[in-house]
Amino acid sequence: MNTPELSQLGKASAYIDQYDASLLFALPREPKRTEIGIKGHVPFLGADLWTAFELSWLNPRGKPQVAIAHITVPCESTHIVESKSFKLYLNSFNNSRFESADQVREHIRTDVSAAIWHGGKVQSTAGVRLLLPELFDCEPIREMEGxxxxxxxxxxxxxxxxxxxxxxxxxxxxxxxxxxxxxxxxxxxxxxxxxxxxxxxxxxxxxxxxxxxxxxxxxxxxxxxxxxxxxxxxxxxxxxxxxxxxxxxxxxxxxxxxxxxxxxxxxxxxxxxxxxxxxxx
Missing domain, CATH: 3.30.1130.10 (GTP cyclohydrolase I, C-terminal domain/NADPH-dependent 7-cyano-7-deazaguanine reductase, N-terminal domain)
Known part of the structure; x- marks a missing residue:
């Protein structure tokens, strides 16, 4: 079983700039949920909403592309993705060529979905939305209501x-x-x-x-x-x-x-x- 101590957190890491899905490091949710009295089916709904501000890849002609990624991880998944491994994974896109932003989005969706179920049957996929530069100005800053x-x-x-x-x-x-x-x-x-x-x-x-x-x-x-x-x-x-x-x-x-x-x-x-x-x- 993967444990936090086995992840890249707090360790010197080589930055791979060629696409590599194996960089994602999944951690089981169960041990920490057991600590707070959750056994079996979780008593809530929800998700983990990630924002990736540093996403870049190359188009077929080698020209860099950039985007902001919004990634939704369902809370019923058996695992989370350790955040440093997520950063290393996203960096692996940097010098990799892709046909389109849709292809990048599909790779992220498939890879994260596989990681959060840790190789088991994917019961619900991660949601991925890429925001391209022409829409950056639409990203608001807003404090929580209440x-x-x-x-x-x-x-x-x-x-x-x-x-x-x-x-x-x-x-x-x-x-x-x-x-x-x-x-x-x-x-x-x-x-x-x-x-x-x-x-x-x-x-x-x-x-x-x-x-x-x-x-x-x-x-x-x-x-x-x-x-x-x-x-x-x-x-x-x-x-x-x-x-x-x-x-x-x-x-x-x-x-x-x-x-x-x-x-x-x-x-x-x-x-x-x-x-x-x-x-x-």
Whole structure:
């Protein structure tokens, strides 16, 4: 079984500039999900929304082409792709010739789909959309909608995930709210490098104590875990402690190596949030 320690994270790496799908390094979701009480079928819907800002290849005449790639990885997949391996994989397109952008898109879709099911039957494919330069001006920058809980003057002293900080008014009339924070920070599971993010929590149910929620988000500050794992931990903790009837958690992390990863988990079917970057991304 692939483990994070076997990946290229934190290691000197040769940059291959000829297309090589084998560079993608898949990591199983199951071990970290087991830690937070998920066994078997996942109790949520969602996806990991990737943006690749550094994608280039050669056309048949050897002229470089560039694009931004939006990649959607379904949360029910058995594996994630380790981010440094994704960067190395995308770099392998740099000096490879392709007939068209559609051919590049199809290679990425096929390769990522195979990786996230780790050689097993592909039950749902990754979504891939390439944005070519003539559409770059259409890419907006927009902050998450909702009420910012960062306005609260709370004391913070816990910097490892502390679900006991979460509470809700279980005996009062339910509400529907969208709450946001820009104070999410965690660290890479392998290298310990900081990962900076913003989070949006949309729910219907007993009103969540906003001060406790902010302290809980801050409590991830020294926690070592991948983006996808942090969001699933947040989702499961809120579900367990606050008992919302509906819940959606979205986090947008700042890019590293030309890639950003934006996990989204929801208790109910809905359209995925738009993959629109915020100012820090």
């Amino acid at each position: 009420l910012s809980i960062d306005r609260l003057d709370v004391e913070c002293s816990v910097y490892q995930p502390a679900p006991e900080l979460l509470s809700a008014a279980l005996d009062e009339k339910p509400v529907t709210e969208i709450l946001t924070s820009d104070l999410l920070k965690s660290n890479c599971l392998v290298t310990g490098q900081p990962d900076w993010g913003s989070v949006q929590i949309t729910y219907s149910g007993p009103q969540i104590d906003q001060g406790g929620l902010l302290q809980y988000i801050v409590s991830f500050r020294n926690h070592n875990e991948f983006h996808e794992q942090c969001v699933e931990r947040i989702y499961m903790d809120i579900m367990a402690r606050c008992k919302p009837a509906k819940l959606s958690v979205v986090a947008r992390y700042t890019r590293r190596g030309g890639l950003d990863i934006n996990p989204w988990r929801s208790s109910h079917p809905q359209l995925p949030p738009p993959n629109v970057r915020n100012a820090r991304q």
